[in-house]
Amino acid sequence: MPSPAAEFIDRTLRFEGSEFRAEADAERIGGGLRFYGASVGAIRGTVRDAGRRHPGLTHDEVTALAAELWEEPVYERRLAAIVLLQGQVRILRGNDLTRIEQFLRDARVGELVDPLAADVVRPLLDRLEGAEAERARRIIERWATDPDPNLRRAAALL
Template sequence: MDSPAAFIDRTLRAEATEWRTWADGDASVGGLRVYGASVGAVRGTVRDALRRYGDLQHDEVTAVASELWSVPVLERRLAAIVLLQRYVESLTGNDLTRIEGFLRDARVADLIEPLTVDVVRPLLARLRGAESDRARRIVARWASSDAESLRTAAALL
């Protein structure tokens, strides 16, 4: 059996439609390739992957999200966000380093906003004590970052 990320990628490619991919004459957005799968198809694909592979543990979730994010394809990255949204309760303050990397390389608002609002915000709200203090320092640093995507994320928080 292939990995959850491979299953998601294969399914998203199958969900692609030429109309969505080529509607504006280009198969990329913000430098990211586009398969042409709808947001609903991305969400359904992640749901199907979780049914197929069972409940994932923290390390598996972050590994699958990283594997999906590693290829510059809009739908793969959106699937990584959907996965993180689903498992946001299992994320820790240490995961902000990985998420910061995702934000730096997000390239488009359609990825920055849901990653910030639906993953980072609830994560920050859940953290307590020293872990919360550390996470808030990290996010405060984003506001003055040289990366526009991190400044945008900080403003959304």
């Protein structure tokens, strides 16, 4: 059963979508993803509204919501997960790179890999210190030589 926040985001993105935009995005982006046809502005606004409806989400709630949104291979849901993480990057931890790595592996398209790497992973890495920063650096080095092209792409952006 979806969480109330995920249900709100999914319902709103479906409502904001257009069949015309969904078809155009599917043709332009592809990757075997489904598309609702919601604009980037609508996605950002929906995540912002979800934050107002569900204030004070903890670290675990934020990462669980991102995972719940990512679960379905729908471009707008996955972009909403990235927008959520972008807005909450200050509460992310080095060990969240494990979950983010799974997102990257399953991203399917550069349009999801790039903002996840540049707008979530990079600011997270910039905040880490000491042993946590060293561990993260080793993870990114491993990504650079991983067989998965999405991980190599993310590492190159960092």
